Each structure stands twice: as C-alpha cells, then as structure tokens.
Amino acid sequence: MRPTFRGNFRNKLxxxxxxxxxxxxxxxxxxxxxxxxxxxxxLLVVYGKHVRGHLACYSARSAAEFEARIAILPDGNAIKNFYRRNFSGMSREYVVDDTGRLVLTAEMREKAGLEGEALFLGTNDTFEIWNPDAWTAATEDEDAAVLAMLEGGADPLSLLSAELAKLAPEG
Structure with missing residues (x-):
C-alpha cells in the first residue's frame, strides 16, 4: 500500500x-x-487561487504526478496556464529542517489565516494546513449536505458506491 497522509493534528505556529x-x-x-x-x-506548499482558505501540501511524488498532468495539456491552453501560475508559480518547495519544522512565508500565513495554531489535515496523496476555526466553518455546510443524503441512517459507503457507479463505463 502506498503511504498516504491520514489523520489530523494541531501544532503551534x-x-x-x-x-x-x-x-x-x-x-x-x-x-x-x-x-x-x-x-x-x-514537500511543495501551494497557495494559489484554487486553494481556498488553506495551504495544499504535496509530497515530491504527488507534486511530480500533478505536474505531469499539467504538462500533457497543449501550450496556450487556459487551464494549463492557470495551473502554471497557481500551482507552480504560487508555491514553494521546502526541505523539512532537522527539527521537523518548516517556515511558512508571511504571504502563506495570510492566505490561510494562520496565527498561533495550525491544523494539519491528511487528504490521502496530499495534506492541508488550515486555521482550525476556518476549517470548521468551511466544512460544516458541505458535511451537513452530504450527511443529509443518508436517508434513514444509511451506510455512508453507499454514497461512495453511487458516485463510483456513475464513473463506470456502460456495457
């Protein structure tokens, strides 16, 4: 199994x-x-326009995979240009120091509203860094809407099965 980012942690900033x-x-x-x-x-820390309210953090492998997806788009393509500016241009590559820390720039801290404490949230191939209060506010409505889809206490995995079924080829 490929190592992924799981769990959530709060650390002082x-x-x-x-x-x-x-x-x-x-x-x-x-x-x-x-x-x-x-x-x-x-790691690569991304703070472009497509990252809303947090910082998106990529391992070397996941950053390379994402960049490969961008590279196959034809030159001059608006989406390719957007990701070049907002993924490559609005990011910073870090080497974690010997104490396990990194120093987030003032621009990154402002973008994510980070002050005093940071919430690290594992999202499988990446992880996110949030202001803990902003994370709660940003996810409440979406989580409530998804939970409302669970009629009569249905198994949450039924929603995943339904979404995957939509992707399956016919025939």
Missing amino acids: DAKGRVSIPADFRKTLLANDDARSDDNAR
Whole structure:
C-alpha cells in the first residue's frame, strides 16, 4: 500500500511562521520522495487561487504526478496556464529542517489565516494546513449536505458506491 497522509493534528505556529510537521506526515513525505539525499523530507506548499482558505501540501511524488498532468495539456491552453501560475508559480518547495519544522512565508500565513495554531489535515496523496476555526466553518455546510443524503441512517459507503457507479463505463 502506498503511504498516504491520514489523520489530523494541531501544532503551534510561532510569530516567525515556524511550525512542526506532524511526525506521521514526515514519514509519509520521506516514503514518497525517491530523490532525497538524507533523512529530511521534501514537500511543495501551494497557495494559489484554487486553494481556498488553506495551504495544499504535496509530497515530491504527488507534486511530480500533478505536474505531469499539467504538462500533457497543449501550450496556450487556459487551464494549463492557470495551473502554471497557481500551482507552480504560487508555491514553494521546502526541505523539512532537522527539527521537523518548516517556515511558512508571511504571504502563506495570510492566505490561510494562520496565527498561533495550525491544523494539519491528511487528504490521502496530499495534506492541508488550515486555521482550525476556518476549517470548521468551511466544512460544516458541505458535511451537513452530504450527511443529509443518508436517508434513514444509511451506510455512508453507499454514497461512495453511487458516485463510483456513475464513473463506470456502460456495457
């Protein structure tokens, strides 16, 4: 099984933007970085326009996979240009320091509304860094709408099965 980012963690963020990446996430970053030369993990932190209210963090492998998806689009394509500007142009590659920390820029902290504490949320191939209060506000309505689809206490996996069935080829 490919190592993925799971769970959520809250860590202190100091006035200079230093924050510790959860140990579980550092292990996943290392496992998804074939080019590393030491025990310090690499990651890409993205804060472009398509990232709303948080920072999106990619392992070396997941960043390369996403960039490959962008690269196959023809030059001059508006979507390709958008992702070049907002994924590549509005991101920063980091090497996690020996203490497991990274320093988020002032622009990143402002974009995500980070001050005092950061919520790290595993999202399988990536993880997100949120202001804890903003995460709660941003997800409440969407979660309530999905839960409302569960008639009579139905199994939540039934929703996933229904969505996957829509993707299956006919015949």
